[in-house]
Amino acid sequence: MSTTAATDYKSATITGKSFVVTWLLSLFLGGLGIDRFYLGKIGTGVLKLLTGGGFGIWALVDLIITLTGNQKDKHGRPLEGYKQNRKTAWIVTAIVWVLNVILSVVMVFTLTTVVVAAVEENEAAAETNNAMPTPTYSAPAQAAPPAPAAPAVPKSDDRAQALSSAQFFSDDMHMSKAAIYDQLGSEYGKYTPEAAQYAVDNITADYKTNALEYAKILQEELSLPTEELREQLASTSQYGAKFTPEEADYAIETLK
Incomplete structure (x- = not known):
């Protein structure tokens, strides 16, 4: 058997990486580069981890590449199971994105409500304090200096x-x-x-x-x-x- 034929036979017998696994890792852990570690792309996986998924942009690009069937493993092989699962992957991804948007809106609304309530409470307390006479206190003869704080020691x-x-x-x-x-x-x-x-x-x-x-x-x-x-x-x-x-x-x- 020639070298070329042996190489082709070896490539044909090697199973490519799973599309479903790659898609799920890219969707939920793409910012940590776990999808690229799974595909055997260790170098770019490390860079993706250290940059927080390229500030989110790299993680989004990798997810889109995976969903469109253009993602390859380290050896350039296409992912297994793309045609059978691509429609489900797109639907689930869309649902996750919509839920994230809804959750973000709810969190912003809740935070805004809490901040507004805190501001109103502080304003009401300030008005009450301004309406009350300020008591006069005599200073103590000697004030003991505060004890120095103990240095923080890691557990x-x-x-x-x-x-x-x-x-x-x-x-x-x-x-x-x-x-x-x-x-x-x-x-x-x-x-x-x-x-x-x-x-x-x-x-x-x-x-x-x-x-x-x-x-x-x-x-x-x-x-x-x-x-x-x-x-x-x-x-x-x-x-x-x-x-x-x-x-x-x-x-x-x-x-x-």
Whole structure:
């Protein structure tokens, strides 16, 4: 059997990813990039996670691509079960969107009602206070200074959970130390700065190896030139990989 025939036979026997699973992940977890992780697109999945689904725009685009049958897995294969389930997917998606709009309107209306009631209550209290005579109090002879507040100490459970999350970010997502710290304190981590610092100080990680693995993902997904790849690895911007120059250089040299 020739090499081409063997490759065609192998491709024909590999089952593509499920359209239903991809659609549901894109609909409900698209902002975290879970749909791209499922399709094997790890690099863009990480970027989608770090940007919050591209501020929602990337998540919406991926959902539309999936619903129109143009989404492919890592190997370029179409998703299984699209023709059988596309109509149901469109109907359910439309229902979810309508429910989200209704829920948003109800929440806005409720919040507006609460704010208006609070303002009216404050105005009524202010009018009552203005109508009452102001009592005169004599100051105490000596006022004791307030006791200094005790410094906040992160709970041990928070530190343990932060350390576990940090280990996941290092082992599974190959992130840098600075990126792990930022992720722990972001809206997805919500750990205190003390817990996040404890985690990055006690994590078991080889950041040079992480930089190499991250470079492989970017090279595979985006095919970046060497210098752009180095800049992406060492970038300290909000969505940069934030590896040190030494770690980025190691990844580039090893990748060659």
